[in-house]
Structures are given as C-alpha cells and as structure tokens.
C-alpha cells in the first residue's frame with residue numbers, strides 16, 4: 001500500500017516534466033553525469049553489494065532493494081532519458097532515495113570496484129530537494145535548521161535555560177560542577193544535538209558530571225551554533241547544511257577553543273568533519289573534532305576517570321556507520337565498552353561490517369509515515385540482535401539509539417539500549433572532594 | 437566598526453596612561469572567600485575586574501575588584517562592560533531575569549533575558565526577552581511595545597536609537613512545510629515589521645548613520661539575496677553571507693554565491709571579479725576606501741583578499757576576520773595552518789607559531805602588531821610574533837594609547853589581576 005506523505009504528494013501535484021528535466025540536468029552537469037555513468041557502467045552485476053545491504057536482506061532478497069537496482073532504476077533512468085521523466089517517476093525515486101537507502105556505505109565496502117552507491121543516492125536526494133519533493137518530516141527538520149540553526153525549533157532562551165537547569169540538577173550529585181557558557185580559550189567546546197535540550201536533557205547533566213570529574217577545561221556556546229546535528233545534509237538542502245556547519249564551527253573558532261568534542265551522534269560527526277567543511281571550502285574541520293567515544297577513550301586511558309562498577313549482564317554493541325565505517329572508531333569503542341562491562345557479546349558481523357540501524361541517513365527523521373517501511377527493511381538487525389542474547393545494546397549514536405529502540409519494540413526483543421555516557425556516570429568513581 | 441574596535445575607541449584618551457604596573461585585585465582572596473568564582477571580565481580601561489561569585493549557600497553576587505554588589509542574586513552570568521565602562525550582568529532574582537548595571541537592577545523582569553548588546557557609546561543597553569510565551573527586546577529597561585512568536589537575533593545602531601530584530605511573524609504548526617515555504621520570518625525595526633515575509637532571515641546590520649537595515653534573506657527555497665529596508669536586491673544567488681555597509685554609509689556589500697563560486701557584490705551588482713571557492717568576513721578600512729575579506733582561492737587554500745587581490749600565501753586550516761590598522765594601511769588576520777596558529781600581516785605570516793592566537797591589534801603607522809597568544813596553557817603577548825618573558829594565567833586583548841606610544845596590558849599573574857602600561861618601543 002502506498003504511504004501518504006504530504007512532502008511527496010503535494011510536490012507531485014505541482015511538478016511539471018519541464019521543471020523536472022531542468023533540475024535533473026542542472027544537478028547532473030556534464031562532469032557529474034559522466035562520473036555517475038561511469039559508476040553504473042563499471043558495475044558487472046555481480047550482486048555482492050546486494051548481500052551487503054540490510055534492506056535487500058531484510059526484504060527477502062527482493063531484487064528491487066539491491067543497491068545497484070536502487071540507483072539503476074532511479075538515477076540510471078534519469079541519466080538515460082536526460083531528465084525527461086515523469087512526476088510519478090520522481091515520486092518513486094524520492095521514496096527509494098529517502099526511505100530505502102540511508103547511505104550507510106556498507107555495499108561499497110563489498111563492491112569489487114568500490115562503486116559509491118551512497119553518493120548516487122545523495123545526488124537523487126539533492127534533485128528531489130530542488131524539486132521540493134522531500135518527506136514532510138525531514139523537510140520540517142531542515143526548516144527548523146534554516147530558521148533556528150537547530151533541528152527541533154528550540155528557542156534561544158530554552159537552550160540556555162536548559163543548560164542552566166541541568167547544571168543545577170547535576171550540582172546535586174557533584175560538588176562544584178559547572179557548565180561554563182562561552183568560556184574563551186577553553187580546551188574543549190562541547191556540542192550536542194537539539195533533541196538533547198528538547199527531550200533528553202539528562203544527557204547534558206551527564207556530560208557535565210564527566211567533564212567535572214575528569215577536570216576537563218570545557219565550555220558550551222550560549223548562542224546558535226550549539227547544535228551539531230544536520231538533517232539538511234540528508235534532505236539535500238546543501239545551502240542550509242553549509243550555513244549551519246559554518247555557524248557551529250564559528251562558535252568554536254570565536255571562543256578559540258583547542259578542540260570541539262561532540263556527543264554520541266554519528267551523522268553530526270559526518271556533517272561537522274566531512275560534508276560541512278567540504279561544501280564550505282575547508283579541507284577538513286578547521287579545528288580538531290573529537291567524537292564522544294574518543295573523549296571517553298582518552299579519559300579512561302589517561303586515568304582521568306576511574307570505573308568502579310562493571311556491568312555483568314550480557315551487553316552488545318551497535319557500531320554506528322558514520323564513526324565506525326566512516327572513521328574507524330570501533331577499537332576505541334570496544335576499549336570503552338570493556339571498561340564498563342564484563343560480559344560483552346559481539347554482534348555478528350561487527351566493526352565496520354556491522355549492519356546499519358536503518359534509522360541513520362535521515363530515514364528516522366522522515367517520521368511516522370515511513371516507520372513500518374523502515375522496520376521492514378531492518379529485519380536483519382532484529383535477527384542479529386536476538387542472536388547475541390544480550391539484555392543491553394550500547395548505541396553510541398542518537399540515530400542508532402532510536403533505531404534500535406524501534407527494532408526491539410517492533411520485533412519483541414527483550415533488550416534495552418543505552419548511550420555510553422549513561423553507563424559512565426553511573427559506574428564511575430566520584431572523587432571524595434566532589435561528593436555532595 | 438566591530439564592537440571590539442568600538443570599545444577601544446571610546447574615551448581612551450581619558451584613561452590612565454602612566455607607565456607602570458599595578459595589582460588591581462587579588463583573586464586568591466576572592467577565591468578563598470567564596471565557594472566558586474566564575475569567569476573574569478575586565479573593563480576596557482583595565483581598571484576593574486569582575487566575576488560572578490557563589491557563596492556557600494549557592495547564592496550569587498557580582499564581585500568587582502574584590503568588592504561585591506550588595507544585591508544577592510539567584511544567578512548572575514554574561515558579565516560585560518559597556519563601551520563607557522559600566523558593568524552589566526544578566527541576573528535572576530525571584531525566579532525572574534533582568535539586567536543589572538553597576539549593581540542596580542532594571543525594573544523590568546522576565547521569564548528570561550539574554551544576549552546583551554550596547555550602542556557604540558555604551559549609553560544604550562539592550563537584551564532579548566521572553567515575555568509570557570512571546571519574545572521581544574528590552575532597551576534601557578523599556579520593552580518594545582510588540583511581542584513576536586520568536587526572535588532569533590538583533591542589532592543595535594551605533595547611536596543606540598534603532599534596533600532591528602529577526603522576527604517570526606506567522607505561526608507554524610508542527611511540520612507545516614507549506615506555510616514555512618511561503619515565508620514566516622521578517623525583520624522588525626524599532627518593533628515595526630517590514631511588510632515582506634521571507635523563508636529565512638539572518639544577521640541584521642544597521643548602517644553607521646542608523647538609517648538603514650540590511651539582512652540576508654532566503655526568498656525561495658533555493659534563492660537567496662540581501663534585503664535593504666525590506667526590499668530585496670533584484671539579483672538572486674545560490675547563497676549569501678552577512679552584508680556590511682561601507683563606513684561612510686554609501687554602498688552595501690555582501691558575499692554572494694553563483695554556481696559553485698563566491699564573489700563580492702555591492703548593491704546587487706558584482707563588485708569583485710575573481711571567483712573564489714569561499715568568501716566571507718568582509719571588513720572595511722576605517723575611512724571605507726579599502727575592503728578586505730577572507731577568501732579561499734582554491735579548495736582548502738585560505739587567505740585574505742584586499743580589494744579583490746588575494747595575498748600571495750595561503751593557509752590550510754582557517755583564516756579569521758581581517759583587521760585593518762587604524763590608518764587603514766595595513767591588514768592582519770589570525771591564521772591557522774597544519775594545526776598551529778599565527779598572525780599574518782599584509783600577507784606575511786609571523787615566523788613564530790602558537791597553540792592559539794587571538795585577533796591581532798594593529799595600530800597606525802609602522803608600529804608593532806600585537807596579539808594575545810596561548811602556548812601550553814599559558815598566555816602571552818606576541819609583538820610582531822615574538823613573545824616577551826611575561827606569562828599570564830589570563831590575558832585580555834592589548835590596547836594602544838591614542839598616540840600609539842603606549843600599550844595597556846590586562847592580565848592575571850600569580851592569582852592577581854594586573855593592569856600594566858608599557859612603552860610601545862619597549863615591548864617585545
């Protein structure tokens with residue numbers, strides 16, 4: 001049954017074949033078109049990528065869901081017909097690009113030619129975005145980024161007020177705790193994603209506890225730019241993507257911090273380190289960027305925090321695509337998890353071979369209309385999770401976290417999820433002088 | 437002029453420029469007397485150092501040179517000296533926020549107040565406020581007579597008579613992408629909104645004479661331009677960055693993106709001819725005849741262009757906003773390359789590199805270029821790239837005397853806040 005999404009259906013009514021042709025050809029300029037054609041021409045239809053894709057595997061090996069089919073039936077046709085495709089065709093292409101591929105890049109790892117399916121999918125999303133054919137909920141998130149910089153329409157006072165409130169709350173646990181706002185020259189600027197102040201404020205208190213115990217010289221900005229998330233990157237609105245990444249980095253540069261540390265989020269890492277800087281003309285992030293996993297790893301290794309309680313229940317680990325396949329943080333992640341847990345049961349496959357959660361790449365942000373499609377496309381993760389027999393899944397990424405919560409709910413798996421920071425603050429020693 | 441430059445210009449001739457060093461406040465004593473002493477703020481003339489302090493019972497006060505304001509506060513933060521050297525703080529009392537000026541609280545109280553800004557002479561103090569569930573501005577303790585669904589940022593004119601805010605004027609229900617695309621944002625000038633609505637508005641600026649307001653606007657989903665006094669330029673661009681008025685009022689400049697490259701436009705017409713990979717932070721010489729901007733001449737190759745002529749050397753990580761000397765003849769900028777910072781002056785980087793460098797201070801003539809720098813956690817004052825023997829636990833930007841012969845240094849050494857005036861020729 002077709003899913004109703006006003007983002008698609010309203011756009012469909014307005015689109016003309018002429019407009020579609022013009023937009024497709026503007027995006028698929030000669031150089032881009034040649035590159036895409038080369039990708040498609042290089043493909044020898046060996047099918048290795050299909051076996052790598054969770055949507056294909058989860059949907060009973062339906063050939064329509066094989067990576068190469070997803071781009072051949074969409075971008076391939078656009079190229080062949082030089083943009084002369086119908087509005088209905090575009091609607092289907094948008095569904096495939098936004099819902100059936102999260103750009104996890106697992107397929108490219110198995111392709112003998114490294115064909116970059118994810119880049120082609122993102123090119124389709126760009127075309128869809130220019131045509132105004134974007135799922136309503138991720139478009140709303142992009143609109144929020146446009147109007148407020150942050151992902152969830154958080155008002156400027158709500159951000160500051162929440163930080164202050166979390167600081168006061170955390171002071172009940174750790175004496176002398178601070179969340180210094182706008183501190184120039186701090187060693188670290190910490191940034192979060194907007195759902196934290198909006199619905200998961202405790203995570204801000206948690207990081208404040210960690211920073212205080214580890215004696216990190218840190219700060220958070222009070223002005224816009226505090227949110228490191230970037231759904232515009234996934235909705236194809238590259239101009240807004242660049243704008244908010246500039247603002248994010250501008251806060252860190254103005255404060256002249258030594259480095260930026262971001263919370264447990266994968267896509268935000270990708271946006272701040274790769275996609276954002278690239279669009280803005282930076283060869284990489286203008287200051288060092290450290291993911292929370294790397295921060296925890298460093299603090300543990302340097303002995304700046306001490307774990308006194310370890311979990312004994314079976315625990316498994318979700319490897320977020322953007323920080324594991326994209327950045328190789330799986331070993332550091334294991335180091336941190338093993339410091340916290342005695343009984344780690346690895347998923348099979350693991351590390352960079354682990355399956356995506358199917359929530360990332362903007363898919364979960366496409367909202368309720370697509371939830372069932374998303375969950376159908378990730379049955380393989382449910383099987384993988386069940387096999388571990390673990391009662392807790394560590395998800396060091398907001399998308400993974402919510403994606404796995406949905407999977408265990410839908411497939412009735414007896415498992416909880418946790419961010420690393422939640423375990424760290426519970427299991428870490430609060431030095432005597434800091435006790436309340 | 438930036439706020440920072442304005443601060444330096446205000447009343448400098450009246451400051452004490454006698455050469456010598458003075459311990460203004462013993463911070464150790466303050467730390468001993470209170471449970472916590474938060475971040476320090478120093479007046480432009482260097483005579484006062486202030487910080488929020490927390491007593492054992494958790495109550496806040498504001499300490500200035502070791503003496504505390506009488507009023508007990510539930511919270512105090514964002515301490516800032518006005519350009520005319522009055523100390524302001526954002527404070528919470530009885531669960532309501534307001535502004536405190538030299539210990540006196542404004543009468544107006546709000547569920548929240550933040551983002552303090554000052555006029556160039558310091559006589560006007562403004563904040564954003566939350567009033568009920570709506571938003572407005574409060575200027576010199578007097579709120580605008582209109583509230584808005586949201587205010588994202590605002591600007592004050594140099595003379596403090598005018599204020600311009602980015603305001604949401606159409607209510608949006610959850611996920612109403614259609615209404616959003618029709619335009620829900622505008623600009624309010626002295627609380628009166630422009631007739632035009634836009635998808636997006638950013639970074640308001642007011643002309644030096646206070647007569648005009650310009651913003652970046654998003655007129656369609658993928659069309660951007662600059663709007664001046666409510667009227668968008670005719671040209672549309674793929675993206676734009678913050679506009680700037682020429683100091684003498686004539687001409688509004690903004691970086692604009694066409695295709696995949698950036699250039700500089702004036703009043704909607706191309707000004708610079710070179711296409712750049714990036715162009716932002718447009719700055720004017722004090723008299724307005726020269727224009728400098730940060731540009732990327734190639735992917736990952738950053739430098740400063742003056743009047744469309746990029747410096748010969750480029751930097752890999754980042755180049756910060758260019759700073760003109762007071763006579764407009766020299767341009768300097770903090771730059772970062774391969775993980776280290778320095779200052780480049782007229783295209784020549786200093787020979788020494790640091791962990792961090794702040795924006796340079798450039799006087800007139802051939803005098804030295806100064807910058808606050810940090811290496812291995814200690815601050816120092818770099819003079820043409822060389823750091824003298826003095827190390828500081830904290831340091832603020834140095835300031836030249838009006839004739840450039842002396843430099844005011846404000847820093848913390850051995851737990852004491854020190855005000856020091858030295859002869860420029862003896863620096864370094």
Ligand code: SF4
Nearest residue numbers: 053067101104105107
């Ligand atoms: S979801 Fe991942 S594996 Fe599947 S096609 Fe997209 S990038 Fe490839």
Ligand code: SF4
Nearest residue numbers: 043044046047049111
């Ligand atoms: S693995 Fe590569 S070559 Fe094989 S079918 Fe997939 S894209 Fe084509």
